[in-house]
Amino acid sequence: MDMKTNLIIIAFAPLVAAAIAGLFGRKIGRTGAHSITILAVGLSCVLSIKVLWQFIAGEASAFNENLYSWAVFGDVAINVGFLVDSLTAIMMSVVTFVSLMVHIYTIGYMKDDPGYQRFFSYISLFTFSMLMLVMSNNFMQLFFGWEAVGLVSYLLIGFWYKKESAIFANLKAFMVNRVGDFGFLIGIAGVLYAFGSLDYAEVFERAPQVAGETIAIFGQTEWSLITVICIALFIGAMGKSAQAPLHVWLPDSMEGPTPISALIHAATMVTAGIFMVSRMSPLFEMSETALSFVMLIGAFTAFFMGLIGIVQNDIKRVIAYSTLSQLGYMTVALGVSAYSAAIFHLMTHAFFKALLFLGAGSVIIAMHHKQDMKEMGGLKKYMPITFVVMWIGSLALAGFPGTSGFFSKDVIIEATHLSNRWGSGVAYWAVLLGVFVTALYSFRLLYLTFHGKERMDNHTKDHLKESPWVVTLPLILLAIPSVVIGWMTIEPMLFDGFMNDAIVVKAGHDVVKELGLYHFESPAEFTLHGMMATPFFLALFGFAVATWVYLKKPSLSTKIKHKLAPLHRILMNKYGFDDFNQKYIVGGTVKLGEALWKWSDSRFIDGLIVNGSAKFINGVSKLLRPFQSGYVFHYALVMVVGVIVFISFYLF
Secondary structure, eight states: OOOOHHHHHHHHHHHHHHHHHHSHHHHHHHHHHHHHHHHHHHHHHHHHHHHHHHHHHTTTOOOEEEEEEEEETTEEEEEEEESSSSHHHHHHHHHHHHHHHHHHHHHHTTOEEEEEEHHHHHHHHHHHHHHHHBSSSBBHHHHHHHHHHHHHHHHHTSSSOOHHHHHHHHHHHHHHHHHHHHHHHHHHHHHHHHSOOOOOOHHHHHHHHHHHHHEEEEETTTTEEHHHHHHHHHHHHHHHTTTTTTTTHHHHHHGGGGGHHHHIIIGGGGHHHHHHHHHHHHHHOHHHHHHHHHHHHHHHHHHHHHHHTOOOBHHHHHHHHHHHHHHHHHHHHHHOHHHHHHHHHHHHHHHHEEEHHHHHHHHHHHTTTBBGGGOOOOOOGHHHHHHHHHHHHHHHHTOTSSSHHHEEEHHHHHHHHOOTTTTTTHHHHHHHHHHHHHOOOOOOOHHHHHHHSSOHHHHHTOOOOOOOOOOOHHHHHHHHHHHHHHHHHIIIIISSSTTTTTTOOOOGHHHHHHHHHOOOSSSHHHHHHHSHHHHHHHHHHHHHHHHIIIOOOTHHHHHHHHHHHHHHHHHHTTTHHHHHHHIIHHHHHHHHHHHHHIIIIIIIIIIIIHHHHHHHHHHHHHHHHHGGGOOOHHHHHHHHHHHHHHHHHOOO
């Protein structure tokens, strides 16, 4: 098959499977639903890896072609097409592989759920939406994929629609993402205004010409047009990739089934913003202001969201706040122009974070859907496979030397240290201290779940056992790349120019190139160097603190909580973001709605226009009613009077 045929199958196979499972789920049954969707996503995965291999082997070059024209407005054509280069090939492979693992895992996790076929339809549709997003060659198709993943995530988070907290969570996710998407839409409108096109290739080619243009937004103050566009686009990324303050939806989305936690929060929806900024590197490189803004937002998210993970007791929420923190690392990398490092961490993070979420799901199955780590402990002897893979995923997350997370996280920290961009010093300390925080909450999760005293009730303990193979097999398959993928890919992805066909970096901004010239010889040498660097010792310190507080002296955690009660309260309150939103934004919106209902709808529309017009007609009718007596001589009198008035008016 040629490249075009391959790409059409990759994108549309999951859509066809989703339609079959969704529309004919009752006829094909549970087996039919999971079989058709797994085969479709598996086919997409195999073909995606084939495309990636062709780029690695040098057998393929960037493919950019329109399939058909959707609409034409003057000189602007809205096309449906594919742009597949090295960046797209990586994203396609990661998305389809993680999605395939989630599909297989779902057979075991959702086996007793009455919405089994519907769930498979949704996750297959989600895969299609994400593929359309990463494969697009124009802003309008990008926006279609962007909104489609948002819609399907709404359906997945609220999958258990009889659960009130799930409905609240999916509405929250939908509304917060609409805020980001409004900024994203303004950015796209800015692109159309500035470039007169929505096609990537045309926009990127004209970017240097637009770099010096300005626009007056408020009064006579002139703003850099490219900066406004980039910041507006990044606001969209803040929503999708859950950057503060638009991060509040992601922890609550844990209310959905665990497989979608892995699918949404590991390799797909939350990484859409990271991918988008990397794809838009020719635009962002034209604005130092936008890049500093991106970097500082990422720094705040990386450090402060990680701190919240330390105090969470819900096993999925700990991993969710970890996701927020790691997305912050990727965003910092984008801000220092280390786009390839951001994508590298996106890829490694996809494997070990999907592993952690699915591993948490395995624990939840064994615990009869209890998620509080205070009711766990000592699970390692009951669940040996889950125990081992969760340790592997946590070591990768904490950046243990040799794991995939070590390579990608260390590159981001070193690249931030090398950057001279305004605010890079603050960002460096945020990602550096974040290493300690990450290690602390990662090992805390392991100790409270798998080690120490058994704290579950007797009924739960009597039924504890390892999960079935459909659950453990995806865990093992995700654990392998969590260990080896960094060794295999760090050099080609970062230092051999693999993504040069997709990512543009100005010469003075290329911190990754500088890192490769002076700090990288081989993966082994990089690992040895990392074991003598500050991040490694901070990770060891986090490991030591977690071991002492949560394993050796568990009573210490209670004492520390009381000693640091104000800080603990702030972290448990999540810095007040949710309270502020509920009280002022949601509360303000409700009050505005009530005011509009009271004054606009009730008093003006119903009271004045509807009821008022009825009252007016009724009053006029009362005045005219006496003249409708039914006597002919009354009507004749009125006619005579009318004629006299008319003649008088005409004569005088």
